[in-house]
Amino acid sequence: MKVAVVGAGAMGSLFGGLLAEQGHAVTLIDVNAAHLDAIRAQGLRLQTGSGDRYVTALGACRPPEAREPPDLLVVFTKTLHTAGALSGVAHLLGPGTQVLSLQNGLGNVEAIRQHVALDRILIGVTTWPADLAGPGHVRSHGQGIVRLMSADGQLRPKQAEAVRALQEAGLCCTADTAVWSAIWEKVAFNAALNGICAVSGCTVDQLGGVADGQALAFAVADEVMSVAHAQGIEANAEACKARIADAIAHHVGHKPSMLQDVLAGRKTEVEAIHGAVVAAAAVHGVPVPHTRTLLQLVRLVEARAGTAAA
Numbered sequence: 141m142k143v144a145v146v147g148a149g150a151m152g153s154l155f156g157g158l159l160a161e162q163g164h165a166v167t168l169i170d171v172n173a174a175h176l177d178a179i180r181a182q183g184l185r186l187q188t189g190s191g192d193r194y195v196t197a198l199g200a201c202r203p204p205e206a207r208e209p210p211d212l213l214v215v216f217t218k219t220l221h222t223a224g225a226l227s228g229v230a231h232l233l234g235p236g237t238q239v240l241s242l243q244n245g246l247g248n249v250e251a252i253r254q255h256v257a258l259d260r261i262l263i264g265v266t267t268w269p270a271d272l273a274g275p276g277h278v279r280s281h282g283q284g285i286v287r288l289m290s291a292d293g294q295l296r297p298k299q300a301e302a303v304r305a306l307q308e309a310g311l312c313c314t315a316d317t318a319v320w321s322a323i324w325e326k327v328a329f330n331a332a333l334n335g336i337c338a339v340s341g342c343t344v345d346q347l348g349g350v351a352d353g354q355a356l357a358f359a360v361a362d363e364v365m366s367v368a369h370a371q372g373i374e375a376n377a378e379a380c381k382a383r384i385a386d387a388i389a390h391h392v393g394h395k396p397s398m399l400q401d402v403l404a405g406r407k408t409e410v411e412a413i414h415g416a417v418v419a420a421a422a423v424h425g426v427p428v429p430h431t432r433t434l435l436q437l438v439r440l441v442e443a444r445a446g447t448a449a450a
């Protein structure tokens with residue numbers, strides 16, 4: 141399969157590297173010059189449970205330099221860069237190109253739909269963790285899964301091929317008709333933990349320091365689940381809260397990406413997570429006071445960082 145990954149940071153490089161190791165023709169497309177230079181000079185350093193190695197059989201380039209339309213385009217930018225990234229690779233979207241998003245948050249199908257029809261979009265979630273240890277160097281420790289489905293609910297042969305490729309690359313990938321439940325449960329998990337950690341500065345385990353921490357996380361998750369239910373999505377609030385409690389108990393020292401972004405003075409994915417939930421809640425008349433407050437607070441923190449940088 142010809143695969144292009146646009147947004148080849150931590151997750152995009154992990155997925156692209158694992159697919160390249162299976163013999164697929166992979167091109168990593170990014171705007172981070174230092175990362176691209178390092179990959180071109182020495183290959184992609186992949187540190188996973190399967191070992192520490194360099195993957196050299198892949199391409200790395202900036203968006204205008206990519207030429208061949210792939211069979212599969214994987215979008216792995218942060219959600220706030222999706223629209224810009226897709227415009228940058230619009231010339232690669234051939235008639236047979238399938239587009240996959242496993243990004244966090246809501247609104248990913250809508251963004252991709254500006255460029256390709258619904259029946260060529262694959263949407264899902266992944267629980268694989270990854271971080272960029274330095275230019276050209278990705279680390280991923282632990283286990284994860286991928287659940288995905290065609291955005292119109294009907295998996296076609298070319299899309300089933302993509303599922304098989306991800307599965308064979310060791311990514312534990314399954315096609316799943318309940319993908320929207322998984323997406324909303326992940327949004328609830330992220331809205332709770334990312335949002336609270338971003339505004340409090342707490343690591344995930346520190347939310348267990350006072351009873352209010354977990355109670356607040358549960359309140360946010362319950363609100364998001366109520367919005368999902370109002371949309372007719374059968375998301376499981378209890379399972380989601382169990383995952384939140386487990387994270388608070390075990391993710392010692394973990395700074396969620398939203399906290400990392402705030403600490404680095406970068407814009408966060410708050411609009412695709414809390415912002416999208418608040419907008420959907422308004423449509424259905426569901427009260428989401430905690431989620432709205434977190435949205436407002438993260439926006440304030442982002443604005444302060446913007447002012448400081450200016």
Ligand code: NAD
Nearest residue numbers: 147148149150151170171172216217221225243244269270
């Ligand atoms: P990242 O910041 O490491 O990577 C994003 C990459 O996109 C960067 O390398 C950046 O240079 C690139 N980019 C930005 N604008 C671009 C453009 N216009 N064209 C091409 N490339 C562009 O982010 P990540 O941690 O890999 O996360 C990607 C997505 O996956 C997010 O939605 C995140 O929430 C989700 N996710 C992350 C993890 C994780 O453990 N890191 C796990 C599950 C889901």
